[in-house]
Amino acid sequence: MNRILFEESEIKDGVVEFGGARAAHVLDVLHAEAGGRIRTGTIDGPVGESEIIATSRPGEEPRVAARVSHSSESAQPWVDLILAPPRPRAMKRLLPQLAAMGVGRIVLVGAKKVEKDFWGATLLKDENLRPLLIDGLMQAGTSILPRVETRRNFKRFLNDELDEMFPQGPRIVAHPYSKGVAPCATPGRRLLLAIGPEGGWTEEELEILEGKGFAGFSLGSRILKTETAAVALLAVLGRTFDTAATDI
Amino acid sequence: MNRILFEESEIKDGVVEFGGARAAHVLDVLHAEAGGRIRTGTIDGPVGESEIIATSRPGEEPRVAARVSHSSESAQPWVDLILAPPRPRAMKRLLPQLAAMGVGRIVLVGAKKVEKDFWGATLLKDENLRPLLIDGLMQAGTSILPRVETRRNFKRFLNDELDEMFPQGPRIVAHPYSKGVAPCATPGRRLLLAIGPEGGWTEEELEILEGKGFAGFSLGSRILKTETAAVALLAVLGRTFDTAATDI
Numbered sequence: 054m055n056r057i058l059f060e061e062s063e064i065k066d067g068v069v070e071f072g073g074a075r076a077a078h079v080l081d082v083l084h085a086e087a088g089g090r091i092r093t094g095t096i097d098g099p100v101g102e103s104e105i106i107a108t109s110r111p112g113e114e115p116r117v118a119a120r121v122s123h124s125s126e127s128a129q130p131w132v133d134l135i136l137a138p139p140r141p142r143a144m145k146r147l148l149p150q151l152a153a154m155g156v157g158r159i160v161l162v163g164a165k166k167v168e169k170d171f172w173g174a175t176l177l178k179d180e181n182l183r184p185l186l187i188d189g190l191m192q193a194g195t196s197i198l199p200r201v202e203t204r205r206n207f208k209r210f211l212n213d214e215l216d217e218m219f220p221q222g223p224r225i226v227a228h229p230y231s232k233g234v235a236p237c238a239t240p241g242r243r244l245l246l247a248i249g250p251e252g253g254w255t256e257e258e259l260e261i262l263e264g265k266g267f268a269g270f271s272l273g274s275r276i277l278k279t280e281t282a283a284v285a286l287l288a289v290l291g292r293t294f295d296t297a298a299t300d301i
Numbered sequence: 302m303n304r305i306l307f308e309e310s311e312i313k314d315g316v317v318e319f320g321g322a323r324a325a326h327v328l329d330v331l332h333a334e335a336g337g338r339i340r341t342g343t344i345d346g347p348v349g350e351s352e353i354i355a356t357s358r359p360g361e362e363p364r365v366a367a368r369v370s371h372s373s374e375s376a377q378p379w380v381d382l383i384l385a386p387p388r389p390r391a392m393k394r395l396l397p398q399l400a401a402m403g404v405g406r407i408v409l410v411g412a413k414k415v416e417k418d419f420w421g422a423t424l425l426k427d428e429n430l431r432p433l434l435i436d437g438l439m440q441a442g443t444s445i446l447p448r449v450e451t452r453r454n455f456k457r458f459l460n461d462e463l464d465e466m467f468p469q470g471p472r473i474v475a476h477p478y479s480k481g482v483a484p485c486a487t488p489g490r491r492l493l494l495a496i497g498p499e500g501g502w503t504e505e506e507l508e509i510l511e512g513k514g515f516a517g518f519s520l521g522s523r524i525l526k527t528e529t530a531a532v533a534l535l536a537v538l539g540r541t542f543d544t545a546a547t548d549i
Contacts, residue, residue, distance in 0.1 A: 055524045128522060128523060146394070150525075150526075150529045153523060153524075153525055153526070153529060154523060154525070154529070154533070155523060192524060192525065192526055193523040193524055193525065194522070194523065194524050195523060272536065272539075272546060273539070273543065273545050273546035273547055274376060274442070274545045274546075275376060275401060275402060275403060275441040275442065275443060275545055275546070276303040276401075276440060276441055276442050277398075277401055277402070277440065277441065278398075278401070278440055281398045281401060281402070281532055284529055284532040284533055284536070285402075285532055285533070285535070285536030286536070287533070288520065288532070288533030288534070288536040288537050289536050289537055289540060291520075291521070292537060295521065297521050297522045297523055298520060298521035298523070299521055
């Protein structure tokens with residue numbers, strides 16, 4: 054945790070009290086004490102620091118009270134994903150990484166090679182997704198929560214909803230055998246990146262994506278799993294499109 | 302599996318017979334039959350195709366015989382890693398990804414923030430490492446097996462062994478707060494990349510690395526877990542140093 058995040062509803066009159074994993078981290082990893090300051094933020098809100106007012110004693114259940122001072126803007130999402138999801142286990146590992154790397158919106162689509170039983174996964178319930186995404190944000194030190202949506206009908210989504218949902222900005226489709234080159238970055242425009250399933254997009258799916266203006270982009274001749282490819286693509290494209298990737 | 306790999310000892314008079322996960326993949330995923338051709342390779346040797354000679358029947362234990370024709374060179378490793386390992390579970394997931402992305406040699410070092418019990422992990426036994434690395438190669442379609450070594454004494458390794466083990470080539474140390482810039486690629490020279498533990502390198506470790514000519518490199522203000530950071534760094538640096546990353 055490089056930043057402890059709170060729900061807005063947890064902060065009352067500028068003070069937050071918390072236990073659990075966050076408090077254990079503050080006490081056992083950061084070894085913070087009353088009077089100390091920690092990096093904090095409000096989920097979907099500003100970030101900053103908090104001053105610790107009180108802590109539980111050693112041996113007690115971990116518990117921290119802090120006075121919150123959040124006045125800076127978090128690094129903003131710079132990319133939205135259309136993702137043909139891998140299996141739930143891999144997806145569960147991937148979600149915090151996507152949140153950490155600055156993804157804003159994630160639309161999980163039913164490409165042909167997505168396993169049918171994915172759509173029944175308990176992972177997709179908001180109460181399961183949310184903690185995974187918040188973990189990623191706390192790791193990265195940012196606060197803007199990605200939105201996750203599902204669209205099982207790939208064609209209908211691409212043809213009927215895509216342009217309204219993502220009206221502007223460059224569009225890139227990742228494809229191992231693509232010879233395309235990523236378009237140049239336009240400042241202030243969020244990238245829309247489509248990542249295919251294990252086994253790849255079908256020819257028909259690629260045609261639909263290309264028809265919708267997605268430019269092909271390849272990481273080269275080594276073929277990576279969806280999970281690895283997603284992180285690799287975000288890292289490479291972030292060098293061009295993410296201001297926080299070169300901002301140190 | 303984008304390429305089925307065989308141990309050299311498995312190939313007899315140009316023919317290989319195999320069962321298990323590889324045969325199941327050939328029969329159930331590729332739906333290959335006698336006369337068909339599949340992408341194959343020899344571990345630490347050349348790659349190419351094989352022609353299927355015979356297969357088990359549906360319902361039988363999966364089994365395939367194939368005539369091997371390996372005459373091309375695999376994509377070569379382009380980077381060696383000095384890695385302060387994350388926990389064994391994360392390391393186990395990371396190893397196939399490192400193999401897939403073109404890492405040649407992996408030296409696991411005992412940086413200060415590496416958990417002490419890592420060094421007793423059963424993961425470190427060759428019989429456990431090897432299948433994970435081969436999985437990564439079969440995913441990527443390459444054949445050169447990474448070498449994994451351990452050096453618990455970070456200082457002694459850096460001071461006494463480093464220059465002999467890696468006599469030339471550019472050196473980069475990943476560090477979130479670094480302001481350094483990666484050196485330009487020199488064709489034919491393998492990169493040496495040092496990746497710190499969860500929690501980062503200590504000041505002293507950074508000084509030793511800098512003293513040994515490692516240039517600082519940062520992925521930006523979002524702080525990533527070791528596992529994510531390793532994939533992200535290899536992807537970004539591969540665009541400069543890995544000929545297979547732009548070769549499609």
